[in-house]
Amino acid sequence: xxxxxxxxxxxxxxxxxxxxxxxxxxxxxxxxxxxxxxxxxxxxxxxxxxxxxxxxxxxxxxxxxxxxxxxxxxxxxxxxxxxxxxxxxxxxxxxxxxxxxxxxxxxxxxxxxxxxxxxxxxxxxxxxxxxxxxxxxxxxxxxxxxxxxxxxxxxxxxxxxxxxxxxxxxxxxxxxxxxxxxxx
Amino acid sequence: xxxxxxxxxxxxxxxxxxxxxxxxxxxxxxxxxxxxxxxxxxxxxxxxxxxxxxxxxxxxxxxxxxxxxxxxxxxxxxxxxxxxxxxxxxxxxxxxxxxxxxxxxxxxxxxxxxxxxxxxxxxxxxxxxxxxxxxxxxxxxxxxxxxxxxxxxxxxxxxxxxxxxxxxxxxxxxxxxxxxxxxxxxxxxxxxxxxxxxxxxxxxxxxxxxxxxxxxxxxxxxxxxxxxxxxxxxxxxxxxxxxxxxxxxxxxxxxxxxxxxxxxxxxxxxxxxxxxx
Numbered sequence: 001x002x003x004x005x006x007x008x009x010x011x012x013x014x015x016x017x018x019x020x021x022x023x024x025x026x027x028x029x030x031x032x033x034x035x036x037x038x039x040x041x042x043x044x045x046x047x048x049x050x051x052x053x054x055x056x057x058x059x060x061x062x063x064x065x066x067x068x069x070x071x072x073x074x075x076x077x078x079x080x081x082x083x084x085x086x087x088x089x090x091x092x093x094x095x096x097x098x099x100x101x102x103x104x105x106x107x108x109x110x111x112x113x114x115x116x117x118x119x120x121x122x123x124x125x126x127x128x129x130x131x132x133x134x135x136x137x138x139x140x141x142x143x144x145x146x147x148x149x150x151x152x153x154x155x156x157x158x159x160x161x162x163x164x165x166x167x168x169x170x171x172x173x174x175x176x177x178x179x180x181x182x183x184x
Numbered sequence: 185x186x187x188x189x190x191x192x193x194x195x196x197x198x199x200x201x202x203x204x205x206x207x208x209x210x211x212x213x214x215x216x217x218x219x220x221x222x223x224x225x226x227x228x229x230x231x232x233x234x235x236x237x238x239x240x241x242x243x244x245x246x247x248x249x250x251x252x253x254x255x256x257x258x259x260x261x262x263x264x265x266x267x268x269x270x271x272x273x274x275x276x277x278x279x280x281x282x283x284x285x286x287x288x289x290x291x292x293x294x295x296x297x298x299x300x301x302x303x304x305x306x307x308x309x310x311x312x313x314x315x316x317x318x319x320x321x322x323x324x325x326x327x328x329x330x331x332x333x334x335x336x337x338x339x340x341x342x343x344x345x346x347x348x349x350x351x352x353x354x355x356x357x358x359x360x361x362x363x364x365x366x367x368x369x370x371x372x373x374x375x376x377x378x379x380x381x382x383x384x385x386x387x388x389x390x391x392x393x394x395x396x397x398x399x400x401x402x403x404x405x406x407x408x409x410x411x412x413x414x415x416x417x418x419x420x421x422x423x424x425x426x427x428x429x430x431x432x433x434x435x436x437x438x439x440x441x442x443x444x445x446x447x448x449x450x451x452x453x454x455x456x457x458x459x460x461x
Contacts, residue, residue, distance in 0.1 A: 036241035057252050078234045083202040097325040169194030176197050180232045
């Protein structure tokens, strides 16, 4: 992800300080290094590149606007940015406009069986691009997708999959442990 | 607190994913300060999430950065700016002033007025621009929605063409179904082609069925009611002809309100319309 646009490199601490001081060069560096990771996430959430593009731009505007309130003691900058993007995208996929267009598209498909009454689709075919998750046990992969890409809260997953809240949390941990192993 | 046990509950993952409650957040933050093991584990989870996201990165189109830059340079001041002061430019000394064009006072005032005016216009236009952007987003979504709907609407249009041709065949029986008293405005028409046994129904008015109920068409044949098909739940469009079951013989037609999915025999006290052939 090294880019030629910004020859500078920053430590996370320097980067945060520069951003909080309103340094646009630092912001450019931030964008060049992280926009692709966040765009990938947004695409996997909303499944539409026009929408993902808009959300990415709006999220970066938020990042720039609220960087003063980022507190490095509470977590890493990337985690903070990722949460801004996901929250923004989850708001979008839960909005009436998005749901309407989604439903319309679904009713176009004559072979689709009737919906089971849930707001979320259970069709993960288009998310197979996330091949890493294929290496996870199915239950953990499903949970990871529901939480990271569909904006389910632990409570909602617990109700939908009919497993206890405590189990949802430990399963999330198991999924992360698997991811960590895959990456090391 | 047993640290290992606390970590194994998965609370730290919840925290990183932004799913912890406020109470849990405070707890995690305070425990992370007290116990380096928790802080290290948190960091490892965050690193995993970052690494995972970087592995799955997809480069956005270049236009996004351009638009973002335009926004940031004209956009509003940021919230919670740190207290760091911007370094002031060194005051112009006498020697450097020699190299500078001496600015006439009126020119300075004119420039100042222009700057103030431009700032004012920016302030005026910014909310409008923001609103436009929102509207644009809404329109984009609407456009997608409409495009999808057009495709759906095309199908009934095609079939209404066919319906029109069909209605012109000789031998077609048109039977008006009249209200029985359940609803004085209830009205429907049956189009029946005995030669081909084809049967269509046009509903002009029937009260909206309550949840769990559906209208069902019956044909009276040799004095006995026979199911002629149920009316689709979303039979809202009045003009549409609904294709029903093939019927070789009939003396009368009637519509009753039945359980969704239809019944094997009609509920006679829920009959809305009837008409003889």
